[in-house]
Amino acid sequence: MTITINRLLLRADTADGPYGTDIVFEKGLFILRVENTHGKSTCINSIAYALGMEMALGQVTSKPPFPPSLLKNIQNENGTEIPVISSYVMLEVSNDRGQTCTLKREILGADAESIITVYESDIESISNNGRNLFIHLEGDTSRELGFYYWLAEFISWDLPLVPNNSGRESPLYPVLLFPLFFVEQKKGWSSIQATTPFHLQIIQARKRAFEFLMDMDINETVNSKAKNKKLIDDVQEKWKQIYTQLESVAIRLDGKAQGVKDAPAATFDPFKLDILIEHQGNWQSLTSALIGLRADLTQHVKASQPQVAEQKNESLLSKIRELNNIVLQEDSKYEFLLNEISFVKNQITATEVRIENLVDDKRKYEDLKKVKSFSILDDLPVLNNECPTCGREYSDHNVEIECSDDLMTLEESLEFIKSQITTFKSVLNSYKMQLDIKKIELSKLEKQIDKHGADISRLKTELYSERNVLDEESLREKIRLENQITEYEKGLVAVGDFRSTFDILHNQYKHLISLRRNFPEHGFSQKDINKLDGLKTKVVKYLSEFGFSSFDPQLLEISQDTYLPTREGFDLGFDTSASDGIRIIWSYLISLFSLREIFKTNHPGILIFDEPRQQEANKFSFTGLLKGASDAAKSGQIIFATSEEEDVLKGALEGFKYTLHSYSPSEGKILRKLNKGA
Template sequence: MNLRLNRLLLHIVTNKGPYGVEIPFEDGLVVIRADNTSGKSTCIQSIIYALGLEKMLSPKKEVPLPPVMTSFFEDNGEEIYVLESDVFLEISNEKDETLTIKRAVKGELDTRLVSVWKGPALSNPMEKYQKQDFYVRDPGAATNNKGFHTYLASFLGWDLPMVRTYDGKEVPLYMECIFPLLIVEQKRGWSGIQSNMPTIYRIKEVEKRSIEFLAGLEAYETSIKKQKLMEEETNLKNEWKSQVSNCESLVAPINGIIHSLPVNPVTDWPPVVLPSIEVYRDEKPLPINRAIKEDKIHLSQLNEEEIPTVQQAAPCLIDELEKARNLLEEKEVSLRALFEEINVEKSQLQSITIRLSALEEDLRRNKDIQKIRKYGSEEDLVPTTDACPVCHQKIVDYILTEDSLEKPMSIDENIKFIESQKEIFTKMKENTSKVVNIKEKQLLSLKDEVNDIRSNIRALKQTLTSSERSPSISFLRERILLDQRIRLESSVLEQFELCTDKFYNLASYWKFILERKKLLPKDTLSKSDLNKIKRLENLFNEQLEAYGFSSFRKDIEISPDTYKPTLEGFNLTFDVSASDHIRTIWAYLNSLLELSREFETNHPGLLIFDEPRQQDASEISYYELLKRVSKSKEHNQQVIFATSENRELIERALQNIEHTYRNFEGKMIKKLAR
C-alpha cells in the first residue's frame, strides 16, 4: 500500500489574470520553506481539500481554505479578487498507477464534485487521459461507486473496515479518521496525537480503530467478531425468551402450567425431560394428555347414555342441585383461602424486594468505604454506628455484656457477608415469584371452576322449571362443555408442540454461537499484534532519546488498550513539557511509518508535517528528526515538511541529509504566465 504525492497545483482566476503555484514532490524527505503568511499552510490545506478530507480541518460545509483561494488577496499593495479557483493534485500508488485530481474551490462547479484523470495530467499535460467524476461530503462518498473515497480507497488498496457508532449503526472507518495519523496541519494538529480527528461521525473509540487499521492489527477484527457474537447471543436470547412467552400465551386460556421448558438457551433439543403442560382438575394438577384422555372417556360414557326428560331426571336433578350448591360453597371457601395465600406470598415478595434494595444500598456504601480506604483515606468511616448522632454517647442495644461481644466485622468481611445475603434473598425472590405465578394460575382455574358450577346451578334450575317432556338442559350442557374443553385443550397441546418445535433451530444456532465463541482468542491482541506494539514502543523510545526528550528518563510504554504512549498507566502528554509534547508527536507518527517497513500494515508510506518545529524545539532535535525521516527514501516512502524556519538554519540542518528542498521567496501564490 502506497500513496505518493507527485505534484500540486493551485490555480486562481482573478480580475488581473491567472495566479497560482505549482509544487513538484519527490520520494523521501521533501522540505518546502517559505516565510510566515506566504501560503505554505494554504498548500497543505489544499492537499487535504483535494483528497476530500477537509472535515479534519472543520465540520462546517464551507470550504476551509483562506481568502486567497476563495475571495481576495493582495499583490504589491493591489487588491486582487478571486473569480474562480481550483486545486489539482497528482498522486501515485504502489502499482505506479497515477491519478490527477481536480476539485473546485470557487466557481460555477459544486465543491462536492471531484474530477479524476487516469494519468499524470499535471506532469505530462500534453497527453489525453480518461476522465471520471465523483462526489465527496455527501452520504455514500465512502461506500457508493460514485463516491470519491470509495474510488480512492480502491486506488490505495485499502479495504475500509466497518465500525460502530454510538447510535449502534455500522459505518465505514472514514478516511478523515485515518489521515490525522498521516497529516499534521499547523492550526490544531500539534495539540496532540490525532488532534485533528473529526468527531461528527460519532464512531466508538475512533482513535483506537484508526490506529488498529493503519498498523494492520488483528485486534480490530477480533473485537468486531466478539462484538458481533455478543449481538447474535443477545438476539438469540431475546428470540428464545420471546418463544417461551409465546408458549406461555398458548396455555393461558386453559390456565395451564408449563414444566421443563428452559427459560435460557440450550444447545441440545429436545431436552432430556420434555416440556409438558399441566392443567387443574378439582384443584389438583394433572398432565394435559391424561386430562384429555379422562375427559374423552367421560364424554364417551355420557354419549352412550340417553338424555332423560325433565320428568325422568327430576329426582336426580334435585339431588344434583343440592350437591352443586354445597360444592359451590366449598369452592368459594377454597377460592378465598387461595386468594389470601397469594396475598401473603406477594407481601413476602415485597418484603424480600425491600430487603434486597437495602442490601444493595449497604453493599454500595461498604464498597465506597473500601474504595476510599484503598486510596489512602485514614478517616474513621464505618457504615453503621452504635453512637448517638447528637451527643455521641455509646448506645447499648443488646442485653449481653460488652466483654462478651465479638469484635465487629471488617469492611471486607461486611462486603462478603452482604453479598452472601444478597445471593440468598435473590434466590428467595425467584422462588417466591414462581410460587405466586403457580398459585395465580391455580386461582384462575378455580375461578373458572366456580363459574362452571354457577352455570350448572342455573342450568339445573332452568331444567327443573322446564316442560316435563323437554330434554334435560343440565345433561346437555355437561356434554357440550366437556366437548368444548377437550377441543380447546387438544388444540392448545397441538399448538404447543408446534411452538416447541421452533426451539430446534434456536438450540442449533445457540450451539453454533458457542462453538465460534470458543474458537476466538481469549485476549483481543494476537501474538502478531503484540510484536507490532512492542516494536512500535521500541521505535518510539529510540526516537525520543534521539530528539532529546527530557521530561523524564523512564522508557515509555505503548498501551495495549489505546495504542498510545503511556507512563505507568497514564497518558504521556499530561506530564511533559511543551517541546517534549511535540517530540512525542514526531516520534509516534514516524514510528508508525517505520513500523510499515518491517511488518505488513495499511500505512500508505506518507507523512506530512506543517511547521513541525513547534514550541521552540531545539535545533539539535530538529536535525535528528530530519535525519531520521530522510531514510524514508530508502523504502519508497515520502515525508513532506512545510516550514517557515530561518533559511540559513534549515539549510544548515539539511546538510549531509538526503532530501529535496523547495524554497519560496515572498508569496508562494504568484501571477502565472498566460
C-alpha cells in the same frame, strides 16, 4: 502500498483573471516554507480536501476547509478584494505500482461536496475523459463509483469491515486512518489522532484505525468477536420471541409454561418443557390434563340420559343448588387468593429491598477491601484503630468484644454477603413464580365464577319452561369438554414444535458460546506483540533525539488497550509539558511511518505535518525532528509545512537530504495572480 504527492495546483477564477499556486513535490523530506497567514495551511488543507479527507481536519461537516480567498473574495497585489467566480484544487498522486492519477475537486462549485473527478494521467496530460466519483454518500467506500473505494484500490488497501454502534458492520473508512499520517495545525497537535471523526459510528474508531494501519492480527479477532456477539444476540432475541409465543399458548389454555426461561441458559432439556394445567385441583402436565379431560368426557356421556319433565325439574333444582354452593366456595377462595397475592407481592417488595441493601453492603465491603489492599495506607492510624489526634487505641465496635469472640474476617464477611444475595435472589424467584401461578389461578377462578353464574341463570330459565326437552345443560357440558379437549390437543402439538425450536436454538447458542470462550484473552499474536515492541523502541529512540525531558523516555510503554504511549498505565498527556506533548506526537507518527521498513504494515508511506514546531518547541528539538524526518523519509515522503526561517532550516539540515520550496515574504501571499493561459 504507498501514495506519493507529486503536484498541487490551486486555482481561483475571477473577473481579474486566474489566481492560484502550483507546487511540485518531491519524495523524501519536502519542506514547504511560507510565512504565517500567507497561505501555508491553505495548501496543506488542499491536499486533504483533494483526497476527500476534510472531515479529518477537526471539523464536523464536509464544508471546504478554506479561507474566503478561495470561497468569496481574493486580494490582488494592491490589497483590493476581487469576487471569486469559481475555484478548484488539482492533486497529482502516484503509487508504488507506477500509476499516476490527478484528482480534481471543486472548492466553489455545484459539486464541491459530493464529486471528485479522477484522471488517469498527470496534470499536464489531462484530457476530458475523467471519471466522476461520489463522496460522503452511502456506498462511497464499497461501490465502484465511490471515491474511497477507488482510493483504497489505488493505495492497495483491503479495508476490513468493523463493528459499528448499530450492532452491524461498516467498512473502515479511510478518513479514520488519515490522522495517523496527517496533522493539521489548529487541532491536530492537541493529541495523537486528535481529529479522528466519530460521526461514522465506528466502535473504538482510533483503535480500529491503528490496528489496520499496523496490519495487526487482532483486527480479525475483533471482527470475529463482534460477529459472534451479533449471532449470540440474534439467538437470544429469537429465543425471547419463541418464549413469548409459548407463554401466549399457555395463557390461552389457562396454564403456565415450565422447563424453559426467557433467555438461554447453560443447559436445556427439551423434554422438561411443558405447560402446566390445573385439573381437578392439581397442577398437571398438559398430557396428563388431556388424559383426565378425555376421561371426564367419557364419564359424562355415560351419565347423560333423556329425562321426563319431573325428573328434569328435580335434576335442575339439584344442579342449581350445587352450583350455588360452588359459587359460594369459589367466592371464598377468590377472597383467599386475593389476600395471598397481596401477601406474596409484599414479600417480593421486602425481598427486593433486602437484596438492594445486601448489594449496597457488598459494594461497601469491596471498597473497604480495595482500600485495605493499598500498601501505602498500611501505617495510617485510621487502619490501625489508633486515634490520629491523641494516639490512643480505639475499638471498631460500640461494645467491647473479647479476643475469644469468633469474628468474621473482611473476606469471610464479603463471602457471607454474596451467599446471602444468592439465597435471597433464589427466594425472590420463588416468590415471583408463586405470584404467577396464583394470578393464573385467580384468572381461571374469575372465569369459573362468571361461567357458573351464567349457568345458574340459564338453569332457572329452563326450570320454569314448560317444554319437555333433553337436558340442555348436559349437552352444553359435553360441547365444552369436547372444545377444551381440542384446545389441549392443539396445545400439545404446539409444545412439540416449541421443544424442537428451543433445542435447535440452544445448540446454536452453545456452539457460539464455545467459540467465544476459545477467542484469545487479549487477542494479540506474537507478530502483533513484536510490532508493539518495535513501536515502543522507535518512539523511545526519537524522543531521546528530539530532546524529551519530562522523564526518562525508557520508562515509556505502549498501551495494549489504547496503543498510545503511557507511563505506569497513565496517558502521557497528564505527565508532560506542552512542548514534550508535541515531541510525543512527532515521535509516535514518525515511528509508525518508519516501521514499514521492519514489518509488513498498511501505512501509505506518507506523513504530513502542518507547522510541526508547536508550543515553541526549542530549535534544538526542531533540528532533531528535521534530521530524524530526513532519515525516515528515505523510503517514502514526509511533508513539513512551516514558517520557520529559511536559514534555520538550511543550517539544521546541512548534510542531510531534503527539498526546500520556500516563498519569500516579499513575494506576497502564496495565492497570487497567474499569467494568462496558466
